[in-house]
Amino acid sequence: MKKWTTTGLLSAVLVILISGCATSGMEATGKPHGDPKYAKHLAIHNEPLADKIIISQMNTRVTGGLLEVSVVLENLTSSDKQIQYRFSWYGDDNFEIEQGGEPWTPTTLNGKATVQMKAVAPNASVTTYKINVREL
Amino acid sequence: MKSTGFLFNNKFCNNRLVSGKFMGTIVISSVLSVSLAGCLGGSNVKYGDATAVETTTTDFGSTDLQQIAAKMVDSLLTFPPIVQVTNQRRPVMFVDTIKNKTSEHIDTESVTDTISNKVLRSGKFRFVDMTKVEAVKKQLDFQGDSGMVNESTAVNMGRQIGAEYMMYGNLSSIVKRGGGDKDVYYKFTLKVMHLESGIVEWSDEKEIRKTKKKSMFGF
Numbered sequence: 001m002k003k004w005t006t007t008g009l010l011s012a013v014l015v016i017l018i019s020g021c022a023t024s025g026m027e028a029t030g031k032p033h034g035d036p037k038y039a040k041h042l043a044i045h046n047e048p049l050a051d052k053i054i055i056s057q058m059n060t061r062v063t064g065g066l067l068e069v070s071v072v073l074e075n076l077t078s079s080d081k082q083i084q085y086r087f088s089w090y091g092d093d094n095f096e097i098e099q100g101g102e103p104w105t106p107t108t109l110n111g112k113a114t115v116q117m118k119a120v121a122p123n124a125s126v127t128t129y130k131i132n133v134r135e136l
Numbered sequence: 137m138k139s140t141g142f143l144f145n146n147k148f149c150n151n152r153l154v155s156g157k158f159m160g161t162i163v164i165s166s167v168l169s170v171s172l173a174g175c176l177g178g179s180n181v182k183y184g185d186a187t188a189v190e191t192t193t194t195d196f197g198s199t200d201l202q203q204i205a206a207k208m209v210d211s212l213l214t215f216p217p218i219v220q221v222t223n224q225r226r227p228v229m230f231v232d233t234i235k236n237k238t239s240e241h242i243d244t245e246s247v248t249d250t251i252s253n254k255v256l257r258s259g260k261f262r263f264v265d266m267t268k269v270e271a272v273k274k275q276l277d278f279q280g281d282s283g284m285v286n287e288s289t290a291v292n293m294g295r296q297i298g299a300e301y302m303m304y305g306n307l308s309s310i311v312k313r314g315g316g317d318k319d320v321y322y323k324f325t326l327k328v329m330h331l332e333s334g335i336v337e338w339s340d341e342k343e344i345r346k347t348k349k350k351s352m353f354g355f
Contacts (some may be wrong), residue, residue: 101254103203
């Protein structure tokens with residue numbers, strides 16, 4: 001009995017050690033759901049988030065020649081989601097403009113709630129955009 | 137001739153009472169050591185995403201710098217009076233220092249570099265670099281006075297464009313500790329002044345709150 005308890009304890013320690021060292025799982029790009037008109041602007045980088053977060057509203061305008069974007073993300077589930085998002089910008093030829101210029105921004109998307117994200121294009125050559133979302 | 141290993145095996149492993157427990161402990165210890173060595177030892181160098189969210193400590197970090205720069209540039213470039221001024225021309229600006237009023241050592245020049253870089257690349261403003269005035273003067277003196285440069289190709293003195301606007305600001309923080317918990321509040325304020333009139337044409341601030349809770353095991 002004592003032997004089994006010792007073995008069990010050691011196994012538990014082993015599992016904790018190994019899980020503590022393991023890296024998080026591979027990222028898979030999920031297929032965003034919701035209105036297709038909006039969905040093409042959303043890139044979800046974690047499969048489990050793909051059917052849980054949608055763009056519920058999207059507005060754009062040009063201010064001083066720069067594209068200004070306002071996106072409302074909606075959490076369809078009742079649990080809070082710790083996410084990070086980043087805008088990426090594209091020109092007429094679908095080339096990415098100022099690649100990697102925007103930082104990932106952390107935010108909390110509460111259950112059944114929405115959060116608004118705003119950004120301004122880095123220069124006047126931007127014509128379209130994407131909002132990238134992944135787990136924090 | 138018998139090896140030491142053989143002697144060791146003979147001495148200990150032939151004793152059934154000892155060998156059962158002892159060998160079990162050795163196996164488990166070995167597995168533990170291997171798993172620990174895998175975690176702690178060896179090289180673990182890898183490249184990461186420079187724009188990823190970084191939460192190593194509550195100290196001012198790359199994510200804070202990037203968030204501040206993004207917010208400030210977006211705000212400046214969409215502020216109606218600035219949009220009006222930059223609609224037809226690209227005014228010249230110079231960046232003064234950002235005062236670091238926090239208790240940390242923060243390279244505020246790096247923050248202004250990121251901001252001025254983004255503003256310049258937007259095509260809305262041009263900049264004069266005050267940190268290079270001495271180097272430029274030295275080069276112009278060399279071209280004009282050394283006799284080594286063809287006069288027809290030498291850059292003329294006194295033709296530089298004066299800055300119309302000045303960018304400056306502050307970074308302050310409030311740090312509070314309670315028990316093992318820590319709360320840090322950063323406030324970054326940035327302003328743009330029209331030099332001729334002394335009017336502050338634009339100003340904005342970015343607030344950041346970072347908290348650190350003591351972990352369950354007190355580490």
